[in-house]
Amino acid sequence: MTTHPLPHRTLPASGQYSAGALFHFTIEHFLLLPLGGLIALAWANTRPESYFTTAYALSFVVNEIGMALFFALITQEIVEEIMPGGALHTWRHWTLPVVGAGGGIVGSAFVYLAYVAWKHEPVLTAGWPVAGAVDLAFAYFIVKAMFRRHAAIPFLLLLAIAADAFGMVAIASRHPFVEIRPGGTALMVAALGLAFALRRWKVRTFWPYLAVCGPLSWGALYLDGLHPAFALVPIVPFLPHAPRSLALFEDTPHGPHDSPRHFEHVWKYPIQGVLFLFGLVNAGVLLSGYGTGTWALLSAAVIGKPLGILAAVGVAVALGLHLPARLHWRDLVVVALATSGGFTFGLFFATAAFPLGPILAELKMGAVATGIGVPLAIGAARLLHVGRFGRHAHHYHEAHRHHGSRDHPPHHAHRVHHAHAEQ
């Protein structure tokens, strides 16, 4: 038998390297949620009884407790963007996107309610906020992928945040489907009072805010018949924060346990797990379960919302407001279409607006189907020669195709030059 000495350094197996990169990519781009949704769709349509039994058993824990962490993360991101020193602090940044968001909500609600009335299904009326939902992460990644560094990105972020904030207010109350019990207000006062005190005492670790104030707030909302998944939204602003510069969902330098970033570093991966379960528990709809709600939601999201955004911004500009520098109307069309995808927030708003039943199933299918907004936005970008499909971007791409190397593929060089061109 012959033996051979092991090499001093062994290279990782190519499978391991790919799996790690794939996992990282999946996490960074919030792909666990649609993955959970795809599994749910397949499961519901092949083994419906076992799927719905499992989903029903998990729905309370996932939707009413787990999602509180997701909304806490979103709230932290938003608070740090808009606080003094943050990229979105000045009101001048806000006005036009908020107007656009308002137009999108009005446009989507109008189309939704008109469709429902036309089909004589008034029981669907309460679902209008679902049509206005914008999947923040998806819209952000679509626009970022197409525009890279561009005024369209903060515009989209503000518009999506405003639209979803309004939707959250519209669906916060779950009465009359749940009991309202006394004591909620007292619990909320206690939660906020304690959070305020912790902030005054300069408690910088997030644990007492999360572990004590959070459950108090959760109990308050639950007793008051409001959606307890929003429990951490009023608490997070009391956490220590540091301003952000348009780094939504992106990694920031790791800090000590009392740093403003510690919360998201600790919870980033568990929240991804929650989102996977959210997709798994909520996106499983029978493909035969489509109905009026499905079509109403889809047409409202894909037609009413973008048209509403464009109309509102058009009126505002006509009245004297200005589009941000380097944001043109063709860019705005793509941004408006990127907001048509409701997915996460659409699913959440649907489950908040309606209890279990065929109405909810129709709307969930509509929310899943709004994913068609992704190819629509990309198609519009190509058609209008916007962002990476712009004519000057094409020339750069052609030029660098002949000068690219293995280590610096042409599209990376293209990105760098394109980024400089946008600035």
Next chain:
Amino acid sequence: MWAARATFPFEFAILLGDNIYGRQDLVAKFQKPYQPLLDAGVRFFAALGNHDDPDHRFYPAFNMNGQRYYTFVRQTVRFVVLDTNQLDPKQVAWTEDTLRTSQEAWKIVYFHHPLYSDGGRHGSDVELRVVLEPLLVRHGVSVVFASHDHIYERVKPQNGIAYFVEGSSGQLRKGNLRRSDLTAAGFDQDQTFMLVEIAGSEMHFKTISRTGVTVDSGVIGRRSTT
């Protein structure tokens, strides 16, 4: 129905949802057509369907007393009427409590969306089934009526409960029944209604088409309520 009442003087009727289609004109689409029965003292107890205005629960002739879900008793029968458009936790808890505390020999539940159906357009609502069926089985429900699919179907007993889909009384979807191992009897060629009589531990039923032809009939035995 008026003709059938001459030989079978039924006292009340149950409506399984989608009671009014299109423009929600209760006078033109319910009161006038059913005036002879209403004048004869027949009461109607309605469930809400997806095409019904939720405010129909306030319409006096539907006897819903302003509730989306409610219960009433006729002699030895406890009827439980549900709103399956939105099966909220409060309603599920109420249903369990009502069935558990019911002392009547018969428990009959009806609502709009069928837990078992071979209708081609909608079919069985499995999501509702996983929540409702355990309650119904646990608390000795004997019969469930539903509609939503515009056909008539008598489903083979499932876990001891007899299921009927009677969705062709108003609107018919001709040829939409997809017979399967679930089907005990079915009819999708014309509109139908059912006559039901409970005598002791037996429920006698007859399904009659618009032209007066009997398309199904039989006897259902009461489940034990212990």
